[in-house]
Amino acid sequence: MAIVRFFFFWSGFSSLLYQIVWLRLAIARFGVNAPVVSSVLTVFMSGLALGSYLGGKFSSRFGNQKYLIQLRPYALLEFTIGLGGLLAPAGLLLGRRVMLSLSMESSAAYFACSLFMIFIILFPFCTAMGATYPFALSFLKKLHLPDEEKQFSDLYLCNVAGSILGVLIPTFITIELWGFQKTLWLAVLINLMIAVLAWRYRVSAKYPATETICAEPADYYSERAVSIFPRAAVILFIFGMCSMGLEVIWTRIYTPYIGTWVYSFAGILAIYLVFTNLGTATYRLSLFRSAERHLLLLTWLFLAPSAFLMLIACNPDFSISPFVRLLIGVAPFSFMAGILTPCLIEIHSRSEAKSVGTLYAANLLGCVVGPLVTGFLLIPFLNYRTACYLLVFLLLLTFLWGKPHVRVAGTAENGFGGRKLITWGVPILIFGLLSLFGKPYESRFREAVVLHDYAATVIASGQGMDKQLRVNGQRATHLTTITKMMAHLPLAYLNKTPERGLVICLGMGTTFRSMSSWGIDSTVVELIPSVAKTVSYFFADIDEILRGHRARARIIIDDGRRFLDRTSETYDVIAVDPPPPVETAQSSLLYSREFYQSVKRVLRKDGILQNWLPQAADAKTVAAVLKALREEFAYVRIFNSLEGHGLHFLASMAPIPGRSPAELFSRLPESAKKDFLEWEQNAPEEIFESVLRSEKDPDRFLMSLGLNSAVTLTDDRAVNEYWFLRALFPEPHRTAEVTLSR
DSSP states (O other): OHHHHHHHHHHHHHHHHHHHHHHHHHHHHHOSSHHHHHHHHHHHHHHHHHHHHHHHHHGGGSSOOSSOEEOHHHHHHHHHHHHHHHHHHHHHHHHHHHHHHSOOOOHHHHHHHHHHHHHHHHHHHHHHHHTHHHHHHHHHHTTTOTTGGGHHHHHHHHHHHHHHHHHHHIIIIIHHHHOHHHHHHHHHHHHHHHHHHHHHOEEOOOOOTTOOOSOOOOTTOOHHHHHTHHHHHHHHHHHHHHHHHHHHHHHHHSHHHHOSSHHHHHHHHHHHHHHHHHHHHHHHHHHHTTOHHHHHHHHHHHHHHHHTHHHHHTOTTSOOOHHHHHHHHHHHHHHHHHHHHHHHHHHHHTTOHHHHHHHHHHHHHHHHHHHHHIIIIIHHHSOHHHHHHHHHHHHHHHHHHHOHHHHTTTOOTTTTGGGHHHHHHHHHHHHHHHTTTOOOGGGGSTTOEEEEOSSOEEEEEOSGGGOEEEETTEEEEESOHHHHHHHHHHHHHOSSOOOEEEEEOOTTSHHHHHHHTTTSEEEEEESOHHHHHTHHHHOTTHHHHHHSSSOOEEEEESOHHHHHHHOOOOEEEEEEOOOSOTTSHHHHTTTSHHHHHHHHHHEEEEEEEEEEEETTOOHHHHHHHHHHHHHHOSEEEEEEOGGGOEEEEEEESSOOOOOOHHHHHHTSOHHHHHHHTTTOOSOHHHHHHHHHTTOBOHHHHHHHHTOTTOOOOOSSOOTTTOOHHHHHSOOTTSOSSOOTTO
């Protein structure tokens, strides 16, 4: 039992590591958008479900030797998983090349094809992961160990414990130090180590088939409990669906308080896993005290109300720390999930491999359906608050319909007598009381436009120059001439009259509006559909721009990098305004060397790329972005933004001419001049002068950062996204933040 626990601990570690890295590699290859993310998670969980079912069905056919009990089938599964860690990155890259070779104008066709690619690349290895439980249990059954009916929860406890490290170690340590590829090698090494040890491990002892040394089954293993096996599968399916649906809501509802960093989402997942593990440990402890029936009853009574706690925890009127908000909203439900999942599976399977495989597969299928229904139906057509109500209500109905506290106990249907009213009424009462305290984050803003879609919750608020745009509670941008400069500066530096321009990231629409004022073909690519719907809130003339004759302008909802890879058009200027904060994955993929390679493919020979980096970027991020640019473009110029609020990078394969402030302004058409001075009181030459006099020589700028040997920002080394160690252990010669005004 000890060796199998060891295997499952490290197998859980590698599984979560694979999920994190494969997801990140997939969005780099196919697009950083909700359908691609959902595709990866769907394939991952579906593979686990099918593997669990098939593993339970076929595990009894392996290792049936009477005198030699082996773990070799399990070893082959671990070897297959490790093989997936080696092959998946190359497969995803090959899948991207195949996708680019296909002519697909429809985004729906692209998403369907990307799902198929992800499926054929990852699904076999995920299936092997799912089959490990049944095969390990089949091996243990032959040993007739004590408490063999409780072996699933034992392995589940070890697996979840390893999963906690599988989240924390890659996210906070190895990815920052080694990158994604080398971090995968760590998981591969672990899987191969398990495979070798399991292959060589054997028990040479004779266990009579007719004898058993395990304890007698507890009294609640009644024929009645076994007879409701199909109902148990339905309950586990619904429970998995609601659990993962609530996890989707957590990632949306907590973002205004914890931010959009990768560490924020890792924190949610870590708390979920830690308290799930504590719940399973509590269940295991209750077995020794014969108190599992009472624990199960209390868990089901308070499961639905605990899921609703997140709405209270995220009430904007409460002045509490983000960590406390997470604990209140995530920990109680996670703790009860850690009790219910292994408890229900063991009660109706007695840890028999085939039954465990079927029940666990039902739970995992629910984990597939939950995020899809919640993310693409409930939240977009309702909102996350209403989605939470519906999921909690479904949990409550499952509690009342399944009556697991009655059936599992082997008690008669009316065995609770007068207490039945309390049993049914307590969750409803608590649910009603808690609903009085929930308050959405957007209630902070008066007369705001609030939109929900599958990608984000978007809030447009304020009046006049105080208008603001928030995406998932994070302030995206405000009305400023800096965003106008992102279009006017590169267009004015061109050696010819521009014909076509591209903006990546719409925001409020300022840069797109400024580019269209030049009277050229203007295209903007925006990832989040609701952002495009709020542009008219900030600019009343946007409909005229989109429909008028002065410019052929269009808004495309797509991932910017994916658009570059698919388009056949070329552009004179490409202006990129990555969404804040700079540490998000969406931004990371718009600063990497691979992104600049995509830009070069559609940028005309003498065209100019403008990429903006916020002031909050630390020195190592600035150096990594600059090195990526210089490795792909022959000419790079760097300017401070107005008031020193960031950096404008101009890059081209042709020399960027030197121009005076007056010359730059004179090159603007009349409509562009009007747009440029819309919010400015200073003379136009002074505005350009304030930017031009801050120009930095790239070589000297790198030397001033003290980072000549800095790592280049690539898809594999997301320097801006992973910064925990350098924030924890800052190097003395490196400043914590670049002073852009010097």
